Amino acid sequence: IQGVVYFSLALFFNKLVSYTFLFWLPFYLDNILIGGIRYGGKKAAFLSIFFDVGGIIGGVLAGILTDKTGAKALICIIMLAASIPILFVYQLYGTKSLGLNILLMIFSGITVNGPYALITTAVSAELGHNPSLQGNQEATATVTAIIDSTGSLGAALGPLLAGIIQPTGWMNVFYTMMASELCSLLVSNHT
Numbered sequence: 001i002q003g004v005v006y007f008s009l010a011l012f013f014n015k016l017v018s019y020t021f022l023f024w025l026p027f028y029l030d031n032i033l034i035g036g037i038r039y040g041g042k043k044a045a046f047l048s049i050f051f052d053v054g055g056i057i058g059g060v061l062a063g064i065l066t067d068k069t070g071a072k073a074l075i076c077i078i079m080l081a082a083s084i085p086i087l088f089v090y091q092l093y094g095t096k097s098l099g100l101n102i103l104l105m106i107f108s109g110i111t112v113n114g115p116y117a118l119i120t121t122a123v124s125a126e127l128g129h130n131p132s133l134q135g136n137q138e139a140t141a142t143v144t145a146i147i148d149s150t151g152s153l154g155a156a157l158g159p160l161l162a163g164i165i166q167p168t169g170w171m172n173v174f175y176t177m178m179a180s181e182l183c184s185l186l187v188s189n190h191t
Contacts, residue, residue: 004146006187006190007119007147007188008150009150009183009184010080010119010187011119011120011147011148011154011184013180013181013187014080014112014115014151014184015116015151015158016154016155017112017158017177017180018055018112018116018158019154019156020158020161020162020177021048021108021109021112022159023159024166024173026041026044027044028044028170029044029047029048031170032095033095034094034097034098035095035096035097035098047098047105048105050102050105050109051106051108052109052113054106054109054110054111054113055109055112055114055116055117056109056113057106057110058112058117059113059117061110061114062075062076062118063117063118063121072118073188075114076115077188077189079114079115079118080111080185080188082111083108083111084181084182084185086104086108087174087177087178088174088178089104090105090107090174091171091174115184115188116151119147120148154180162176
């Protein structure tokens with residue numbers, strides 16, 4: 001089925017970033033000065049929730065835009081393309097003030113988790129209802145499982161890579177996430 005491999009790979013790279021944030025963001029926030037203040041582990045854990053708030057907004061926004069336009073792939077491509085400069089700006093300016101950090105965290109969540117939500121739901125369902133499957137419900141479940149399990153490999157790899165790369169500096173972790181979003185964008189472009 002055309003698109004399954006590309007969206008599987010897109011989700012692999014996108015989920016790599018999403019789960020790196022999920023597992024490493026509290027540690028990152030605990031280890032940096034934000035506006036000259038170190039907030040500590042407990043406050044850092046609470047602050048990291050703003051990435052998830054952005055993810056909720058991103059998932060809903062991606063769904064609304066898809067319903068209005070019918071252009072699932074285009075919405076994914078736009079959000080993935082936006083995530084790269086937003087991650088760069090977050091790394092560069094997120095330490096300036098708490099308010100700016102929270103705002104950039106929310107925008108990061110929107111642009112990273114919006115495509116993730118779209119690929120795992122609407123895109124998987126559409127690919128699973130491809131006419132070549134002739135209404136076979138088992139094939140629909142298989143298509144969805146292929147896409148999501150490939151994404152889960154990225155989810156497992158991302159935090160591991162962050163642990164290996166982090167001793168070389170946080171910027172390198174962010175460069176890895178930006179490169180991963182770029183890979184997701186490039187494979188999404190083939191659909």
